[in-house]
Structure formats: structure tokens, C-alpha cells
Amino acid sequence: MYKDLSTEQLKNEKQAVQKKYDEYKAMGLKLDMSRGKPAPKQLDLTDDMLLHCLDGAHISENGVDCRNYGVLDGIYEAKRLFMPMLGVGRYEIIIGGNSSLCMMYDNIARAMLLGVLGGKKPWSKNEHVKFLCPAPGYDRHFAICESMGIEMITVPYKEDGPDMDMIEDLVSKDEEIKGIWCVPMYSNPTGITYSDEVVRRFANLSPKADDFRIFWDNAYCVHHLTDTPDHLLNILEECKKTGKENMVYIFTSTSKISFPGGGLAVLAASEANINFIKDQMGYQTIGYDKLNQLRHARFFRDFEGVQEHMKKHRAIIAPKFETVLNILDKEIAPLGIGSWHKPNGGYFIAFDGLEGTAKRTVELCKGAGVVLTGAGATFPYGKDPMDRNIRIAPTFPTVEELQKAMEIFCESAKLAALEVLEK
Amino acid sequence: MYKDLSTEQLKNEKQAVQKKYDEYKAMGLKLDMSRGKPAPKQLDLTDDMLLHCLDGAHISENGVDCRNYGVLDGIYEAKRLFMPMLGVGRYEIIIGGNSSLCMMYDNIARAMLLGVLGGKKPWSKNEHVKFLCPAPGYDRHFAICESMGIEMITVPYKEDGPDMDMIEDLVSKDEEIKGIWCVPMYSNPTGITYSDEVVRRFANLSPKADDFRIFWDNAYCVHHLTDTPDHLLNILEECKKTGKENMVYIFTSTSKISFPGGGLAVLAASEANINFIKDQMGYQTIGYDKLNQLRHARFFRDFEGVQEHMKKHRAIIAPKFETVLNILDKEIAPLGIGSWHKPNGGYFIAFDGLEGTAKRTVELCKGAGVVLTGAGATFPYGKDPMDRNIRIAPTFPTVEELQKAMEIFCESAKLAALEVLEK
Numbered sequence: 150m151y152k153d154l155s156t157e158q159l160k161n162e163k164q165a166v167q168k169k170y171d172e173y174k175a176m177g178l179k180l181d182m183s184r185g186k187p188a189p190k191q192l193d194l195t196d197d198m199l200l201h202c203l204d205g206a207h208i209s210e211n212g213v214d215c216r217n218y219g220v221l222d223g224i225y226e227a228k229r230l231f232m233p234m235l236g237v238g239r240y241e242i243i244i245g246g247n248s249s250l251c252m253m254y255d256n257i258a259r260a261m262l263l264g265v266l267g268g269k270k271p272w273s274k275n276e277h278v279k280f281l282c283p284a285p286g287y288d289r290h291f292a293i294c295e296s297m298g299i300e301m302i303t304v305p306y307k308e309d310g311p312d313m314d315m316i317e318d319l320v321s322k323d324e325e326i327k328g329i330w331c332v333p334m335y336s337n338p339t340g341i342t343y344s345d346e347v348v349r350r351f352a353n354l355s356p357k358a359d360d361f362r363i364f365w366d367n368a369y370c371v372h373h374l375t376d377t378p379d380h381l382l383n384i385l386e387e388c389k390k391t392g393k394e395n396m397v398y399i400f401t402s403t404s405k406i407s408f409p410g411g412g413l414a415v416l417a418a419s420e421a422n423i424n425f426i427k428d429q430m431g432y433q434t435i436g437y438d439k440l441n442q443l444r445h446a447r448f449f450r451d452f453e454g455v456q457e458h459m460k461k462h463r464a465i466i467a468p469k470f471e472t473v474l475n476i477l478d479k480e481i482a483p484l485g486i487g488s489w490h491k492p493n494g495g496y497f498i499a500f501d502g503l504e505g506t507a508k509r510t511v512e513l514c515k516g517a518g519v520v521l522t523g524a525g526a527t528f529p530y531g532k533d534p535m536d537r538n539i540r541i542a543p544t545f546p547t548v549e550e551l552q553k554a555m556e557i558f559c560e561s562a563k564l565a566a567l568e569v570l571e572k
Numbered sequence: 573m574y575k576d577l578s579t580e581q582l583k584n585e586k587q588a589v590q591k592k593y594d595e596y597k598a599m600g601l602k603l604d605m606s607r608g609k610p611a612p613k614q615l616d617l618t619d620d621m622l623l624h625c626l627d628g629a630h631i632s633e634n635g636v637d638c639r640n641y642g643v644l645d646g647i648y649e650a651k652r653l654f655m656p657m658l659g660v661g662r663y664e665i666i667i668g669g670n671s672s673l674c675m676m677y678d679n680i681a682r683a684m685l686l687g688v689l690g691g692k693k694p695w696s697k698n699e700h701v702k703f704l705c706p707a708p709g710y711d712r713h714f715a716i717c718e719s720m721g722i723e724m725i726t727v728p729y730k731e732d733g734p735d736m737d738m739i740e741d742l743v744s745k746d747e748e749i750k751g752i753w754c755v756p757m758y759s760n761p762t763g764i765t766y767s768d769e770v771v772r773r774f775a776n777l778s779p780k781a782d783d784f785r786i787f788w789d790n791a792y793c794v795h796h797l798t799d800t801p802d803h804l805l806n807i808l809e810e811c812k813k814t815g816k817e818n819m820v821y822i823f824t825s826t827s828k829i830s831f832p833g834g835g836l837a838v839l840a841a842s843e844a845n846i847n848f849i850k851d852q853m854g855y856q857t858i859g860y861d862k863l864n865q866l867r868h869a870r871f872f873r874d875f876e877g878v879q880e881h882m883k884k885h886r887a888i889i890a891p892k893f894e895t896v897l898n899i900l901d902k903e904i905a906p907l908g909i910g911s912w913h914k915p916n917g918g919y920f921i922a923f924d925g926l927e928g929t930a931k932r933t934v935e936l937c938k939g940a941g942v943v944l945t946g947a948g949a950t951f952p953y954g955k956d957p958m959d960r961n962i963r964i965a966p967t968f969p970t971v972e973e974l975q976k977a978m979e980i981f982c983e984s985a986k987l988a989a990l991e992v993l994e995k
Contacts, residue, residue, distance in 0.1 A: 192639040203622045216615040218832040247861045254856040296855040409641040411863040432719040433677040438670045440834040
């Protein structure tokens, strides 16, 4: 453990680590681990979708020519893929375009400009609008708020989800709080899944604002990595029990099932919310790409087809997660300079280093050719108050590249820790 | 001419027309001419795009895997299809998703929430926001304004475009006027194309608002119907001459080239505008569907390929326009109860009946099984001050259906005219 070393021992260790780091640096590697990008081999899994799924037949089950205008909320066979995935009914879902981020952005833009069901006025007609942001979280969620001038309040994580005491307290008092960002399953980046109790407490929130919404980004709901997957309670069902079913918007996509940027995005919510949103959406578009909906419906057939398909993804990426975790266990754990959660799914491992080391670690990695997500990116305004969280995205590189990149990461983390401990 | 008939003659004529109308009604037809929808035969023209264009190769010319994330503004080979179409350079264009309506909506939403280049604050931070709306125009343009509470000021059309005296006068005086809707070529629904002088006067506008934008929806720029197509001056080029190149956003799409809802949308503007918009767009999405961009680039190859393709569309739809015009010439022209422009392209014929007859004509058509766009839809707030404009969309029905539908239309227009003349 580094903390037990004498000044002299720290100095020697630092020299040794620096030497190793310099050797890696001299290799001139170039590896990008900045984003949760599927590897080309994962994309190959759905290549057939592009070739055969529309073989001369463009008519949906109920007779819609998917090449022409219409069907704002998506064709039924596409809905059917996602209804069991999210545990919702056919009138509780909209199949969107190629990006769930875009669906979330659009829902916030609509809330700001037009208002939400049950709200007295558009959010933007209030002097201040605030969002709760459990952190570390997804940088692009926070960026949406920042772009629109929505004030973000950081909520810390506990073992089984965000700090619900704090959330309950804040939303019950402050009418300016209009929403909260959640990645409830295999959370980006921590990898944890919200406990049943946490989900129930969400469903039971009593916000002061009558136009408050939970943005439930269930991006990784079928992205398991182990034989003991996590289980997430159905928030819409829980909200129905409390009579607050209009409080939640659920999002997911096939970006990491079929193609990132060439897949389907999905919004699920109460039937009343869906009808309200469809009315608003009708001003923006006549409908999303039904040909791509048809491709997906025919390729996967049903939700079982999706689940089977996800096993193929797992076979490709689980070894990558193991590679990262093995190196961290071997190189970092014995030194007491970092902690992480071993996720049962998702796309990330969140590394918490010593306080004040994250930025320096990312900088050192970059110096040796390994690009990571910027330190701080996982917090509102890009500011990690402890400067210790780093998001590791293991999916894109090959196992061999990853091995090398993680060796560099570990030496960088050690060096950054030693620099702090020296002081 | 109906206006020359005596009361007695009018009565007899009405009886005769009513009888004919009732005969059509008894046929129990069901025809929808409400929207500008391509016919299935037109969609067949691009079926091959869905089968062969991605045959095992998903890499763009410059090495992008189009199955994965990235390239916010679209791949270069897709841009290259549209650059000569709109007369803009590679840094003056963004390839979007499946809907130009959506791109227009998003640009207005961003202007409202975030502001435009050169603006001091977001549009929505003003107490009032106004748009000029040349009318008759596209109902979905007007609906966007209405949904966001943007006040619409109707501008009448002259022979060669909207009333420029009125537009110049209004924008120079009123800082609350932030934009204007234009369909400058084969205008929806009138079919006229703006003259060179009108385009130059647009490029020379001196709006009081420094965040004023011309929304130039060039939806029908390659949708010619005759051997003597109209020509539209390049507004961006003209704006560069006056130093006002940031004043215009140009839109188009392949909705009526490839697939409506499964095509590509395009935004063109000055490089400064494009860079500013890309920065804002980055909060909404990581990128649009590049696989569909690649499909289009490979199917059409280049702009010449698009132009050749449009000849095939013309071969299918030009006879439909002829059918409509022939019946109007034969049945309506001699009676002096309506006027229309014979368009050289586009998707519509705008019929101007006698004052106070449009709603009744549409109602009568519906009664006999022919659904038209609602009367008034072509005006802001759905209110045609003269109640005389009806948009005829001839593309979707077959020639045989259209013949029947137009016979019913003519009897309905006559009946409505006779009812007014009787009074």
C-alpha cells in the first residue's frame, strides 16, 4: 500500500514507475478509449440486417408501405421488440429515429418551449430551471442541460443508486427542479444498477413542481456481461402503483445492439404522456425512418431474438472487461490507490483514484498515446469536485490493445498517486 | 361564364350540376388527395438502394465505418450529391436525418432556446417573436410557428414571388420579426418560382433584427415536370454579394427523390452559420444515419445521377398533372369560377375558386369520397381570408383515380360557386 511507504520508499517507487511509464511512452502507441463505442466485430453481427431484411417487401404487418410518409409513433412490429424489453404496452411507446440522445434532447427542448403534460407553462417561462444530476454520470446528459442554461445540482451515488434522501428532500421543496437524469441499469459510468428500494422511492417522489420528470435512460437494459445479470424494477409499473405514472420518461436504443447511429431509439411512458408527446412531435416530423424499423423487426423477430443476439455481443466484450479488471486487480488494488465496481453489464468501468489524481492520470495516459474520456466529464459542468473519477470504455480496442492501454493506465495512475503522496 | 347567367339559368345549371354530383356520390368512391405523397411506382424506382448499395462494404471513401458513431455533419460522398444541387461548398452543408421538416423545426427550436449566430439572445427571450408567412404556403411551416407561439404575418403572393415591398418594409421596421418562410421553387402550393429580382431583393433585405433568418425550403429544386424547367437564382451566392450570407438557411431533402421518411434531409448555409449550428447540434446528437447516407451516395453516384433519376419520376407524375390541368381547363375555365397556375415542377396545383367557396368545395368533395387538404390549411392559422384556395396533390392516385377525383372536384367547385352566386 502506497500510503504505508516512507518518503524514501515513495521516491524509489516513483523512479521505478517513471522508468516503466517512459518505456511505454517510447513505444508511440495510439489508442482511443474515450467513448463507449462498439468494436467492428460487434457491428459485423448485424450486417445481414442491411442485406436481406427488406428483400423486395416493404409492407408492414398491418399494411403500411414503409417507404412512404406516415406512422408518427412507429410500426407495430418494431414496438413489439421493445415492449417486453421495457415492460410497457403498445400505447406506451414511440419508436424514434437513430439516436436516443436526440429523443432526450427533443423531450427537454419541447418541455422548455411547449411544456409537459400537467404543467401550467413551458419550463422556459420560469426564471430558473434546475435538474438533479446523480454523478458520476453521462456527460452528454449534463451537456444538454448546460446548453439550455438549466442549472445542474450534483447528487452523489450510494451503493445501490443515487442518494434518495437528498433527492426526496430537494424535489419536495424546490419548484424550480424540473427533472433528474438517471441511467438506472449498469449505470454510465459506475456500472451499478438501482436497487428495488431506490426505484420504489423514485416512483414515490412528491415533487413540488407539477411538471417534474424523471429521465430514465435505460440504455443498457439488455447489455449483460455475466451469468448473474442485475435486475431492474419496472419504474413505469411502480409509478402506476403510486398513481404517478406521468412522472417518468423511459429511453433506450439499439445503438449498442445493432448500429450506433444506424439503429432505433425508443421512448416509453404512460399512455397519457405518449399521446401528449405525439401531439407535440407532430409539429416536428411526419415520422421516423420506418424502413429501418422494418429492418430491425425482421432481423431480430422478437425480444427473445434480441436477447439471443446480446449473448454474441457479450462473447466479444466480456473478455475485454475481464482484461481491464484483471490488470486493475493486479496493479492497483494492492497499492490502495483506487477503487472500482465490477459491473455485471453495460459499457464502462468507473475508476476512482486518489483525490486530485484523475486529471493528471488522463494527461499522463495521453502523453503515452492512450486517449481517455476527459477527467471531470462524468460530472456536471465537467468538474469532479474530488478530481478522482475516470471512465474506462473497454469495448472498442482489441484485447491486445486494451492490455497495453491498461498497463499504461496503471503506470499513469501510480505516477499521479505518487505525485500527490509526495507532497 | 357563370357570372353572365340569369337567376333562372343559375337555378337550372345548379339542378344539372347537383344531379351529376349525386351520381358521383352514389359511386361510393374513396380517394385521398390530401398530401403530397409519391405513388408506390415512384418508390419502386429506388428499391435497389435497399438491396445492393451496402453489399458488405460500410466504409466511406475517407475511411469512416458508417455503422459506428460519428461524423456529425454527414459523410462527404453524401454532401457531394447535394452541393451542386444547391450550389454550395462542402463546408456549407450538413446532411441530416430523414426529414427536412425536422431540420427546420430543430433550427427554429435552437434559435428559440439557444439563439442564432450574431444574435444577442435566444429568440424566446423576447416578449414577442414574429414570422412573415407568404401565403398560400406550406401548412407544416405555419404549424411550427403556431406550436411555438410565434406570431405569423401573412404576406400575399405576386406573380413572381411574395410581395417584396411589404416584406422589405416590415423587416426593416420591426425587430420582433425573426424569420420568413419561403418555398422559392415550384412553391407549395402555387407552383411558381421566385424571379431573379425577388431572390436579389431577399439577398438585399435589411432587417431591423440582427438575428433574422430566411428559411429557404428548396424542397422541389430538381422536381421538374416539363422540358422548360424554371430557374432559381442561388440565394446564398446572392447573399454573399451583399455581405449578408448569414441571413439564409437553405433546406432540401430526398423525400420525393428516394423515400419519404427514409431519405436524407439537408441544410445549407454560410460556413459561419454551419459551424455555429454544428456546435449547437452536438448537444442533440452524435450524428445522423450514415448508413442511409452511404446508400444514397452509392445509388445516385453524383448529382447527374439524381437528375437522371428525376426524369423517371417525371415520366410517372407529369401525366397526372396533365390530367388535372386538362379537366380544369375543360370544366372550370369556361365558367370563370376559378384560376390556377400551370406549374413546371413540384408537387401541387393551387386552385383559387370564387371567394367563399373553398371550404364548401372541400366539404362537397369529401361527401363524395374525395379527401383534399383542408381548405385554409395553406394560410397561417388555417384561415384563408378569402376562403378560396385549395391545394390539389395529384401524385399519389393513379391517372384513372385522378380523372374520377377531378371530375368530382369540378362538380363540387361548380356547386359551391352556384351556391354563392345564387345569394
